[in-house]
Amino acid sequence: MESWLKRSGASGLHNLELADFPDTGRGVKTLRRFKQGENIFTIPHSVLWTVKHANDDPLLGPVLLSVQPSLSIDDTLITYILFVRSRTSGYDDRQSHIAALPTSYSSSIFFSEKELNVCSGSSLHATTKHLIQQIELDYKELVARLFDRHQDLFPRNKFTIDDYKWALCTVWSRAMDFRLHDGASIRLLAPFADMLNHTADVVQCHTYDPSSGNLSVLAGKIYDTGDQVFINYGPVSNNRLCRLYGFAIPDNRNDSYDLVLATHHMAPFFMQKEKLWVSSGLEANTTITLTLAEPLPDSVLRYLRIQRLDAAEIAAMLSHENDAASKMVSHSNEYEILTFLVQAISGLLNSFEPPLEKLEMQLAEGLYTAGSNSWSAAHVSLGEQRVLRSTKTKAQSFLTTLESRNGETGDLSSASAQCAKCKQKAAQLMRCGRCKGVQYCGRPCQVAHYKEHKSFCQAASIRA
Numbered sequence: 001m002e003s004w005l006k007r008s009g010a011s012g013l014h015n016l017e018l019a020d021f022p023d024t025g026r027g028v029k030t031l032r033r034f035k036q037g038e039n040i041f042t043i044p045h046s047v048l049w050t051v052k053h054a055n056d057d058p059l060l061g062p063v064l065l066s067v068q069p070s071l072s073i074d075d076t077l078i079t080y081i082l083f084v085r086s087r088t089s090g091y092d093d094r095q096s097h098i099a100a101l102p103t104s105y106s107s108s109i110f111f112s113e114k115e116l117n118v119c120s121g122s123s124l125h126a127t128t129k130h131l132i133q134q135i136e137l138d139y140k141e142l143v144a145r146l147f148d149r150h151q152d153l154f155p156r157n158k159f160t161i162d163d164y165k166w167a168l169c170t171v172w173s174r175a176m177d178f179r180l181h182d183g184a185s186i187r188l189l190a191p192f193a194d195m196l197n198h199t200a201d202v203v204q205c206h207t208y209d210p211s212s213g214n215l216s217v218l219a220g221k222i223y224d225t226g227d228q229v230f231i232n233y234g235p236v237s238n239n240r241l242c243r244l245y246g247f248a249i250p251d252n253r254n255d256s257y258d259l260v261l262a263t264h265h266m267a268p269f270f271m272q273k274e275k276l277w278v279s280s281g282l283e284a285n286t287t288i289t290l291t292l293a294e295p296l297p298d299s300v301l302r303y304l305r306i307q308r309l310d311a312a313e314i315a316a317m318l319s320h321e322n323d324a325a326s327k328m329v330s331h332s333n334e335y336e337i338l339t340f341l342v343q344a345i346s347g348l349l350n351s352f353e354p355p356l357e358k359l360e361m362q363l364a365e366g367l368y369t370a371g372s373n374s375w376s377a378a379h380v381s382l383g384e385q386r387v388l389r390s391t392k393t394k395a396q397s398f399l400t401t402l403e404s405r406n407g408e409t410g411d412l413s414s415a416s417a418q419c420a421k422c423k424q425k426a427a428q429l430m431r432c433g434r435c436k437g438v439q440y441c442g443r444p445c446q447v448a449h450y451k452e453h454k455s456f457c458q459a460a461s462i463r464a
């Protein structure tokens with residue numbers, strides 16, 4: 001592979017060699033000292049694996065371009081890799097890269113049931129199960145759309161589901177993504193650069209030059225001769241590391257929990273609430289990432305406040321143009337959502353098996369071999385449970401503060417005591433006789449507001 005890269009114009013490779021390292025496995029070793037920020041090596045555009053390279057291939061390109069709608073980026077790269085691997089002549093250079101790739105991967109999609117059960121209750125457990133099914137569906141679709149239609153190019157025995165999973169994990173664990181100036185992005189695999197392991201101790205130091213199309217790696221710190229060169233894969237949680245790369249980092253500062261918030265479309269006032277979620281920057285079905293740094297993001301509270309609104313509160317909120325749910329809606333609404341949140345997070349935590357303390361003990365006793373699949377699953381579970389515990393603590397402290405306020409109402413409940421049209425606050429307001437959900441200072445405002453109020457009024461009246 002190196003001779004192909006050098007012939008193609010790669011620079012800097014003579015200062016490096018591949019080597020095995022105790023914690024990370026195979027990686028790149030320096031043969032001289034590097035200053036921080038110094039260019040270590042550059043891989044030229046011609047040898048990269050991108051969608052454009054696949055489409056430009058004289059044999060594969062026309063077939064790929066005939067598929068409508070186009071294949072996804074990952075499916076294109078997977079097809080390209082498997083296609084090159086399957087050729088018996090004409091692809092020696094790219095095949096030298098494929099020959100250097102691992103023969104198997106340790107993504108959580110390859111975990112045994114027993115290994116995956118170490119993180120029972122975690123989002124990794126659920127996502128992995130879902131992914132395994134999704135990958136089979138994606139493969140079947142690719143077979144039907146491409147492989148079966150061109151069996152001369154894609155012999156069945158070299159494009160099996162196992163080949164597909166291997167190539168998928170090659171892409172997941174080795175592809176690099178870059179944002180381009182025009183807002184577009186590019187996903188690429190760079191031979192040799194894909195031998196670099198991850199550390200959070202350097203900032204991003206791999207760069208893509210859109211004008212030349214070359215990929216360069218700079219020194220993210222000072223390297224002495226014999227040191228391992230690292231790049232940073234980004235602020236990735238153990239869940240994602242385990243799923244895409246097949247490893248985990250103990251006490252990963254990027255650990256997170258993906259909280260799924262969903263409301264059934266038949267729920268009362270769904271349409272009105274959906275409008276409020278959208279105006280609040282949310283959706284009726286949304287996933288919010290809880291992190292150690294921000295275990296209870298405001299977006300979770302905004303979502304739940306809207307989900308638990310009663311008829312009068314919806315009416316008051318719909319007449320506010322700004323993001324009214326960013327503040328407490330009413331004492332009772334806030335009490336309800338915080339109580340619900342504490343219970344829901346407790347429920348999530350109870351579904352983890354083994355629970356946090358037991359896992360910590362098992363890890364301290366060396367029950368799981370460091371670096372093994374079970375050990376990685378244990379670290380994912382630990383990270384998610386720690387995040388959820390901080391979420392619960394924060395919700396509980398909000399609840400305590402709320403209770404100490406002794407029923408004092410927030411801004412929006414007083415907003416419901418104003419005219420829904422002119423916003424005038426008056427001691428004597430008349431309620432809409434039909435839905436009882438909004439109030440007006442007089443008949444003219446009620447008439448003027450009717451068009452806006454109609455859909456809410458009908459839904460509220462049906463519910464009543």
Ligand SMILES: C[S@@+](CC[C@H](N)C(=O)[O-])C[C@H]1O[C@@H](n2cnc3c(N)ncnc32)[C@H](O)[C@@H]1O
Nearest residue numbers: 023024025026173174194195196197198245247
């Ligand atoms: C881009 S490749 C790096 C080269 C890889 N070690 C090899 O031998 O081909 C990414 C893979 O390297 C391994 N890896 C990278 N960083 C690691 C780390 N900090 N600890 C453990 N394994 C790591 C994981 O197996 C990951 O899927």
